[in-house]
Amino acid sequence: MYDFFYNTNIGLVILTVAEALALLVPLLIGVAYLTYAERKVLAAMQMRKGPNVVGPFGLFQPFADAIKMVTKETIIPSGANRVLFLLAPMLTFMLAMLAWAVVPVNDGWVSADINVGILYLFAISSLGVYGIIIAGWASNSKYAFLGAMRSAAQMVSYEVSMGFVLVTVMLCVGSLNLSDIVRAQQHMWFCIPLFPMFIIFFISALAETNRSPFDLPEGESEIVAGFFVEYSSMSFGLFFLGEYANMILMSGMTAILFLGGWMGPFGLWPQLGVLWFILKICALLFVFLWVRATFPRYRYDQLMRLGWKVFLPFSLIWLVLTAGALMAFGWLPNA
């Protein structure tokens, strides 16, 4: 049996497909229930009830929404570029799924344990902007185009400081492998020594996923729904799924980089492993929703100011400080 799965091509293919399904099916269910959680959390914070009609406590609401979306008609505007119009949501959804290949959910539980895992994640998350730009351009609508332009500038701006945060973490770990990054936090999670970077990373993650308070690309009150204003039914659904999957991915990245991934606090219950990881992701997702219920939307110039004039200099200085401290005290890994 072992021989078949590890030493023949067919076995390897079956194994890879099974691994992908084992990761993606729970992820998609997680996405479905994240939409439910968002509505429930927002409702609780605004003293409403939220969805409570379909099933017990409204628990089947996500499935009702999914069925509604699948059965609706896909409308393609007559002036739109058909191929690109349909390509954009698929691209968004695919990229959101693709990134999970390198995410270690437990010690050794990772489908592609590559050397440059963190760069891979950074590359995939920086590609997310294409789905939005292509959607905005292919829709042939001025609101969609405005949303796409805003999004392009926003995501490129916040990637820069995010890159510096990643470099700081890499300096402390001495490896680009995600499992190594988690193992390096055995004694202390990076959110303690690198606390400011943790905050910057989380806020940049909000901006990267176009979440409130940085949801200018879809600012309802100014540009209707931004880049996906022309989308309907499943093509809209794919954007929706992609956005929520990206939220989970960014929370997972934050958990891996700063909160010790699959490790419990103070080494508690190491056998829980994957459950710790899920718990951390859920806690971070709650903060995503909490922020949405709390903060008003940023104005565009404030957004740019925060990215370029606050985060960029700050993370650059902190990077130099970290490098200096590691060098001065001889804490450099692999030295």
Next chain:
Amino acid sequence: MITAILFYIFAGILLASAAMVVSSRNPVHSVLFLILAFFNAAALFLIAGAEFLAMILVIVYVGAVAVLFLFVVMMLDVDFAELRGGFQRYLPVGATVGVVLLLELAIVLGGWELAPGAVQLRMSPTPVGMSNTEAIGRILYTDYIFQFQTAGLILLVAMIGAIVLTLRDRKTSRHQNIRHQTERTVAETLQLVSVKLGAGTTASGGILRPIVAEPEPVEEEADAGGHGHGH
């Protein structure tokens, strides 16, 4: 075997999309094909075992440079069909130059011979038991540190130059002075007045508007230029 098949697939798509970059009618399609070409180049790097270069290629070129390309191409209102109008007229000249270059390349490559033992004489072979990320880092930051830093400095100068050339204070746009904004206190912006009942109405039931003094214009500070765009 599988590697060879993958190589030919990626190389084929790379060449095809490179051809589409120059021949596609729609400039946005051109940029998208350029992105596809970058991707396949990254895949070729991966096959060659240079995973660091592959990831950097995707992050820098696809994730940043091509986004700005696409941004500009979508914003520009250039009639590319007109620019490409002389295609047939220039085709013979272009084709001749291309064929000559191709022949020269073929001659050079045809006569190319590897000296025996050249592989062993390489300047910096990847050390055994070291990932190529580490190997590149070691080479760049030890032997070639000055060249590397010089390249960085040149890029920095180019960046500053671009900012200096394009930054200008538009007199028509209004800026928000963040410091001024956050230093405002309740005392200087709000005034609570207790008004007697009926004091604001005239006898006929109309409303008397209080006379409000024009607020004094806030002095713009000299360094206030470039605080984002107007609003």
